[in-house]
Amino acid sequence: MESRTHGAYDAQDGCPVDLPARRSLTTEAVHAGREDLAELGLHAPPLDFSTTYPSYDSRDEAARIDAFAADGAEPDGPPVYGRLGNPTVARFETAIARLERTESAVAFASGMAALSAVLLARNTLGLRHVVAVRPLYGCSDHLLTAGLLGNEVTWTDPAGIAEALRPDTGLVMVESPANPTLAEVDLRAVAHACGSVPLLADNTFATPVLQRPAGLGARLVLHSATKYLGGHGDVMGGVVACDEEMARRLRQMRFATGAVLHPLAGYLLLRGLSTLPVRVRAASASAEELARRLAGDPRVAHVHYPRIGGAMIAFEVHGDPHAVIGGVRLITPAVSLGSVDTLIQHPASISHRIVDATDRRDAGVSDKLLRLSVGLEDVEDLWADLDGALEAERGPGHRLRQEVAGR
Numbered sequence: 001m002e003s004r005t006h007g008a009y010d011a012q013d014g015c016p017v018d019l020p021a022r023r024s025l026t027t028e029a030v031h032a033g034r035e036d037l038a039e040l041g042l043h044a045p046p047l048d049f050s051t052t053y054p055s056y057d058s059r060d061e062a063a064r065i066d067a068f069a070a071d072g073a074e075p076d077g078p079p080v081y082g083r084l085g086n087p088t089v090a091r092f093e094t095a096i097a098r099l100e101r102t103e104s105a106v107a108f109a110s111g112m113a114a115l116s117a118v119l120l121a122r123n124t125l126g127l128r129h130v131v132a133v134r135p136l137y138g139c140s141d142h143l144l145t146a147g148l149l150g151n152e153v154t155w156t157d158p159a160g161i162a163e164a165l166r167p168d169t170g171l172v173m174v175e176s177p178a179n180p181t182l183a184e185v186d187l188r189a190v191a192h193a194c195g196s197v198p199l200l201a202d203n204t205f206a207t208p209v210l211q212r213p214a215g216l217g218a219r220l221v222l223h224s225a226t227k228y229l230g231g232h233g234d235v236m237g238g239v240v241a242c243d244e245e246m247a248r249r250l251r252q253m254r255f256a257t258g259a260v261l262h263p264l265a266g267y268l269l270l271r272g273l274s275t276l277p278v279r280v281r282a283a284s285a286s287a288e289e290l291a292r293r294l295a296g297d298p299r300v301a302h303v304h305y306p307r308i309g310g311a312m313i314a315f316e317v318h319g320d321p322h323a324v325i326g327g328v329r330l331i332t333p334a335v336s337l338g339s340v341d342t343l344i345q346h347p348a349s350i351s352h353r354i355v356d357a358t359d360r361r362d363a364g365v366s367d368k369l370l371r372l373s374v375g376l377e378d379v380e381d382l383w384a385d386l387d388g389a390l391e392a393e394r395g396p397g398h399r400l401r402q403e404v405a406g407r
């Protein structure tokens with residue numbers, strides 16, 4: 001795994017793409033996808049809401065549509081129609097490809113839309129079998145398990161991947177750190193075990209600031225952009241960073257099924273990327289400190305904090321986890337993660353409710369587990385709130401009595 005303190009791209013990244021300039025991640029975060037702005041006489045990226053694009057040459061339009069249908073390459077010049085592409089969204093795609101160090105990226109309406117497009121693109125090749133490692137995000141697990149898109153899934157641990165592969169295996173899917181337990185897999189070893197089958201790594205929790213899976217052998221890097229990439233809890237999106245060959249199939253699938261990212265969402269996500277490294281590093285520093293305090297707290301049974309760091313903490317309490325959720329005052333009790341403010345949720349009740357209870361527990365998601373997404377508040381204020389919520393857990397009215405006593 002990569003160091004969490006790197007500022008510049010390092011050689012162990014094994015970067016698959018030859019990029020024009022080797023700039024540090026923090027520089028790319030504020031410049032990638034915006035290189036042409038000064039020449040356009042602009043400072044902020046333009047926001048293009050067009051659903052259609054005029055052309056007086058319909059023979060040329062026909063040729064451009066044929067070219068897209070044939071190979072999924074982005075049309076030269078303006079897009080024909082908003083479902084085919086959008087210049088504002090394209091800026092976000094360029095930027096995320098630069099941050100993940102892949103050739104291309106394709107944006108979708110949500111993380112689940114992005115995953116669906118990947119699965120459909122593989123299914124159309126007759127490769128419907130998926131090998132996956134639990135835990136995954138609850139809805140990803142459900143999409144595979146319920147066979148909603150016609151997939152058959154073999155669940156295994158990382159050591160069992162090679163053996164689980166079949167001639168019709170189209171995808172191997174892992175999350176690291178995984179939602180919600182923060183379990184980590186060795187992406188390089190897993191990619192090796194996949195052989196020629198594409199590995200999809202969900203990098204939502206790590207973000208390219210902490211880990212760039214493409215350099216470790218993942219062919220597809222998926223993000224729920226709704227989380228850290230947007231970073232402010234006000235935009236939904238998904239994106240797959242990959243090689244251009246995969247990207248072409250995904251663009252065609254997006255065009256056919258319609259799960260496009262709205263241009264305003266593309267704008268907000270690009271804006272979010274500019275502060276991604278700063279947000280992730282600051283929140284991670286607080287998370288590390290909170291994880292340390294929780295680990296030493298007698299009210300807490302277990303703390304899971306990833307080796308690569310990050311702003312997510314999972315912990316199990318001795319008492320009632322629902323009382324902790326009910327006891328927070330500064331922290332928001334809500335599903336989702338990756339926002340500037342701190343969120344807490346109970347995976348067995350919310351994010352992973354849709355997963356069968358036995359499968360959920362087998363994957364390490366105990367009924368006592370809480371998932372904390374640490375934001376940018378002062379760490380002492382966060383600790384005071386957590387401490388109060390853990391105290392509230394000790395009995396009804398305890399927190400209230402404390403608050404009254406403190407007046």
Ligand SMILES: *Cc1c(COP(=O)(O)O)cnc(C)c1O
Pocket residue numbers: 110111112113137139140175179202204205223224225226227236237238
């Ligand atoms: C939230 C999430 C998703 C799904 O993304 P949406 O944007 O909600 O569709 C996928 N993977 C992980 C790890 C997530 O946390």
